[in-house]
Amino acid sequence: MLARTQYQLEASDLLTVLALVRAHTLAGAGERLGQDASTVFRSVQRIERGLGQPLFQRSRAGYQPGELAQSIAEHAEQLELALESARAAAQTLPEQVAGRVRITTTDTILHGLVAPALATLRAEHPLIELELHAGNEVANLTRRDADIAVRATRRPPPHLVGRHLGPIRVALYTARSAAGRRHAKLALDQAPWIAPDDALPDHPTVVWRKRHLPRVVPVCRVNSILTVAELVARGLGIGLLPLFLAQARSDLLALGEPIEACQTDLWLLTHTESRHLRRVSAVYGHLAQAIALP
Template sequence: MKSTIAPTQYRLGAAELEVLLAMVRTGTLAAAGERLGVDASTVFRAIQRIERGLGQPLFERSRAGYRASELTKALAEQAERVEAALEAARTAAQAQPEQITGTVRISTTDTILHGLIAPALQQLQPQHPALAYELHAGNELVSLTRRDTDIAVRATKRPPQHLVGRQLGMVRAALYTAATSPLALSDVEAGHAAWIAPDDALPDHPSVRWRKKRFPKAQPTYRVNSLLTVMELVALGMGVGVLPIFLAQARSDLRPLTGSLADCETELWLLTHPESRHLRRIAAVYGHLAETVQMP
């Protein structure tokens, strides 16, 4: 498409931003249409209309899908702010005079629950004292499609396309030892350290993949089914382990042996089902988490 100067009369609206955000999040017309509740051809026509209005292409088309341009990524960031503002506005409009009641079911992992979600809910509770919470901490992805949960907070680079949500930032990790341990990274590289690592309950965890790539001969001395347990055993001086920085940095009994490990980075997503996101009890909690749980 030939690039020209955008007509001065063209103005992006909330509907156009919603289309662009759906395309950036999904990468295909069909998946974006499913999020928006329209067919793929409607999404295609909407993108064409926006591109004509702006006078430049917004996506690079390929067999793999639609790849967003830098301008489109910038517009998507603004669209996420609009989305969050609308969520907050809906919550504020519904907060009075009727009190928000009911139960909100939240699914996440133990580390995210203890390090991020619980502190955020503690702040929210005085605002909505009649709300109750069912908190599921597990490594399996509880299904929002079957309504097993209302809100999911997950570390993933591939959030399910049928859900709506927003990225809260990046989860970063480093290799840690106990604060009192004399171990240095060179000791680990020489094979003089015991490893504490997730067991088969987390076979594809980024920390497992990183260890096998960086230290292929290292065999964990302790295998556990929880990253919280990895952290506690490391703090006791029983070995080294890869831990989320957001959780470990608050502990005075832990000491990092490395900086942030690029291979262990992943995205943190706040997810819910499109049909339930505007329910008052879910919107209140979703909006609060979107505002308060922010990763660097």
């Protein structure tokens, strides 16, 4: 109890705890802090001794934060925001926007919609640094794993603020090659299918196909919609693809009108505390204007 009342947390302590809460491993926290794992380990031990209680539960799964560690991390996030804002302000003129902005999305949306908008963003704000994360898992904006998310969803998380960018329409495609045209002549339940069943079991295209064509077993199961597009274009089978990805390709042929049941919505999301930062606001506003859905 004596140690707990005497120990005064420093700013570096808060950032150390925050890094380990986010990474769950010493190595991951060290990478975020620019330190080696042993240094992070010694820092955590020192903080826990000073506070007189453990902050993390150690297990084979890594370091799991306790209630106090979570509370410290929340305060550390405010410190992190203040530091980033101060650094950006110190390095730029009043009319300039600078700093790092983390964007998370899926590989399909990144390649089909976000990437085309980045060239004009760089020309408009050359001092902004972009960190892009593409994956099907949703990065935690609350924990500052990302500043902005571009996501396909019908129900965006209520704790985030965002803008509805429009509907993502989906249609069935085959290749324009001879193989693709042969596939187009087959009944839908007889044609070879490419689909992300195991990687995205709840994806609207997977749900629709299983409901309307329950006998179909895909000849190729893949881990992303972007891979579906590549394999379909090579004539390996047919597949359901978003129009924003398929319409720009000359090697894909639509097999009908968009399927309404496969449609979902595209949202541009950020955290309430991040949206007022100049660099986040600049990127958010640019993406809102530049991303256009067919």
